[in-house]
Amino acid sequence: MGSAPGSGYADQVVRPSPAEDRELHGQVALLLSTRDQRYTAQRRQIVRALAKLGRPATIGELVEAANGVPLSTAYRNLSILGEANVVRRVGGADGFTRFELAEQLSGQHHHHHVVCESCGLVIDAAASPALEAALAETARAIAKANGFDVTEHRLELVGRCTSCRDAAAS
Amino acid sequence: MGSAPGSGYADQVVRPSPAEDRELHGQVALLLSTRDQRYTAQRRQIVRALAKLGRPATIGELVEAANGVPLSTAYRNLSILGEANVVRRVGGADGFTRFELAEQLSGQHHHHHVVCESCGLVIDAAASPALEAALAETARAIAKANGFDVTEHRLELVGRCTSCRDAAAS
DNA sequence: TTCATTTTGAGAATGAATATCACTATAGGA
DNA sequence: TCCTATAGTGATATTCATTCTCAAAATGAA
Incomplete structure (x- = not known):
């Protein structure tokens, strides 16, 4: 950690x-x-x-x-x-x-999170209509397959923030 | 909790x-x-x-x-x-x-998680090509906007599992 | 077998998160 | 304004998942 x-x-x-x-x-x-x-x-x-x-x-x-x-x-x-x-x-x-x-x-409107795997920083990112549509479709599929009632989603995009990338280039 | x-x-x-x-x-x-x-x-x-x-x-x-x-x-x-x-x-x-x-x-191939908000149960769900494409596109947009280098994503679909829904119907 | 190294596991330590509780602040009636 | 019931505060204690410690056990090489 x-x-x-x-x-x-x-x-x-x-x-x-x-x-x-x-x-x-x-x-x-x-x-x-x-x-x-x-x-x-x-x-x-x-x-x-x-x-x-x-x-x-x-x-x-x-x-x-x-x-x-x-x-x-x-x-x-x-x-x-x-x-x-x-x-x-x-x-x-x-x-x-x-x-x-x-x-x-x-x-803000509906958004997701971008997480830096190195320092833990979290920032917000807007959700695109295409992404939300695909998520809704997935939720529907899951409801049908598993009986799960999906009401919400949480998406984290994981990567490296600019400062951590700069710091790593030493 | x-x-x-x-x-x-x-x-x-x-x-x-x-x-x-x-x-x-x-x-x-x-x-x-x-x-x-x-x-x-x-x-x-x-x-x-x-x-x-x-x-x-x-x-x-x-x-x-x-x-x-x-x-x-x-x-x-x-x-x-x-x-x-x-x-x-x-x-x-x-x-x-x-x-x-x-x-x-x-x-399994690449998958996401479906979480029951009531009992915490987590099961796996297959990822659809449309969803993955939308995620990749989002990652690209974030890299451009924030300089974040997105290498991975974690998606949780939150809802209620069948047993918890049944238990709630009392 | 012997020796050096790794792994184990019981218990202690850590630390984020929650609970406790005497004290304080607030709202609303007199 | 003064009372009083109720809600909120904050220092401290507690909880509990996770990590650390270290002596003993297991393993692999020679």
Whole structure:
């Protein structure tokens, strides 16, 4: 297993405008209130950190970006935000769980993940219509063959990020 | 997180014939010898268990199927077998890592995984040419957009297995 | 058989994730 | 505004899959 998960890559993160930001927090508040949950300062910090990072982030990255929210609080709230469909857990390729904003909140459409096998970095990648069509067809085939009811898919494209490739060329 | 990972589903496992079995162990022995590793009795037990189960299995399932190989031995050897490209780790949807034989050894061609979100069961699903073509195209697009060198992909189709759906209908 | 090397396996250590619980903050009624 | 019930916080303890340790056992070569 690799060492500490790095934050050594600069993807072009689309920083939300103030208006989009207000919109985001409004939606989160709504999603939480539906489940009788408050949108507390710490939860807001976490959501803000997720939006700022703009890619699946480890607990360490999150805690740092959410200026030092305690670990226990971060985990507890990520779990609550997960149940409220605000946050999605991404099973990391390295051993580290990562968290990202739900698609409907991040402003992105349906997307998949590109994982660096060397440093564990995860970035988002848009899904193409052809790919989604092929996935839907596969899901149909599986339902017929195995009786499995496929409702969702998770795709990881594994490779090497630019910085790791550069670092390897030494 | 769910409770203990279940073994509560009967997929039609294609049991290898004695000849295929000899072939399998021969290949494993070769792959190991390339890395100056012996094909010991415990490693053989593990490989046999993986072949018998015919789907990504948890440590618990493996240890049981490999009649009680100690945990530490199982983990150590799975790691060694992994480096020798005999075994592949499958990042479980629940918190449990699963292990399967490499595609070239299991007799299957390239395949993906179908995961039950309820009990964590994982079975294999064949990949269709259309899907693979779409994946290759996506990989190309990502290489162009982000500089990522995509060499592999992992696809999980998430849903509900028949037994869990039946159990839910109560 | 002997020796050097590898493998084993029981138990300890690691560390991400979760649970505990006394304390604090908040909402809403009086 | 003051109370009080309820929800949230955060330091700490616990859990548990996985990895590490190391003395003993197995293996292969000479």
